[in-house]
Amino acid sequence: MERPRDLEKALRSPARCVEARLDPYRGELAPVVDLLGELARSKTLIVTVRSPAEGGHFKGSEEERLSVYLKALDAAPQYVDVELAAKIREDVVRAKGPAKAILSRHDFGGTPDLEILRGWVREAEEGGADVVKIATTARSWDDNFKVLSLVGRGGKPVVAFAMGPLGVMSRIFAPLMGAPFTYAALDAPAAPGQLSYGAMEAIYSSLGIYSNLSSLPDMRAALDAVDSALIHLLKLRLEICRDIGRLKKSLGLSVYDDSREAEVLKRAGDFKQLFDLVVQMCKAVQIVVPT
Structure with a gap:
């Protein structure tokens, strides 16, 4: 800090x-x-x-x-x-x-x-x-x-x-x-090569270090870590979608792509309702992005 x-x-x-x-x-x-x-x-x-x-x-x-x-x-x-x-x-x-x-x-x-x-x-x-x-x-x-x-x-x-x-x-x-x-950095990196806290938790969560927990405090700490990872990945998704929106506008393409959206929601499986909200957020970002 x-x-x-x-x-x-x-x-x-x-x-x-x-x-x-x-x-x-x-x-x-x-x-x-x-x-x-x-x-x-x-x-x-x-x-x-x-x-x-x-x-x-x-x-x-x-x-x-x-x-x-x-x-x-x-x-x-x-x-x-x-x-x-x-x-x-x-x-x-x-x-x-x-x-x-x-x-x-x-x-x-x-x-x-x-x-x-x-x-x-x-x-x-x-x-x-x-x-x-x-x-x-x-x-x-x-x-x-x-x-x-x-x-x-x-x-x-x-x-x-x-x-x-x-x-x-x-x-x-x-x-x-x-x-x-x-x-890790809570905000802007303080040293060369430093990753954000959310990025580090995304990596550690993927490696399974928060599995096989037995106490309630440890489980809650694991949930906090996974939440930080999810927030980091959602921000990353929005950033990528913003770049896609900018590229689409420069090429004269429509923001909406029904077939692509249907493909994403199909992959979401049981999380389809949640991903529908994420997709709508990303579409909104693409619409307002400047050229």
Whole structure:
């Protein structure tokens, strides 16, 4: 989360774990800390004040950044994330209280050799990490396998993935291989190659990770995840239909295609009534789309 309104959106979202990025915030932090406290009471909360050196937007000194961390810790988050190379790392780790420390390392230029990556993990573990986060940039498909090989191999839990378009698969597979969590966007992506929360839930739902549940809370959480996936796919369908409508208008074709509509509804089977509503929504989008 990078904008003030994102915290309120996160409170309403079905996401069970939220990262609050405080580095873009300006002005009084007290109202933000109150919102963070609400998040920490209802979800798993990670707070971070990312430095410009590792993709953040904080404008002040390291002493000022430490002050923001200390205020954020008043909200009792479950995790606090600080860069492994930060001068204030030891101060944040000492002040974290019951929160768990995520020591992170980001490489926006590429993915180093495996020995360097393993060295970062060891350094983080020795530096007081409860969780190690390694985020590199994929320049080849092999970079995905390189960073994923870090997951489950250290003495502490490791979150490892590659950023960028070529690294999407590592974001998806990291939790399936044992990482405690992965990163997605509730709204606009905050990092290269980041997928939306709905897109990630659509993938995980399709993989069957929400099957064979036994408790009511888990079942309800699974329903929330599937709902997020459905909303994502419905938005995607509307976007495609909008493009189809634009193309039809440019070609002088009619928006209505009775045979195509009948084919879609026939495929819907028991969901014909539901798909009829979806088709009508998509037709409406095609009608009003500008040329």
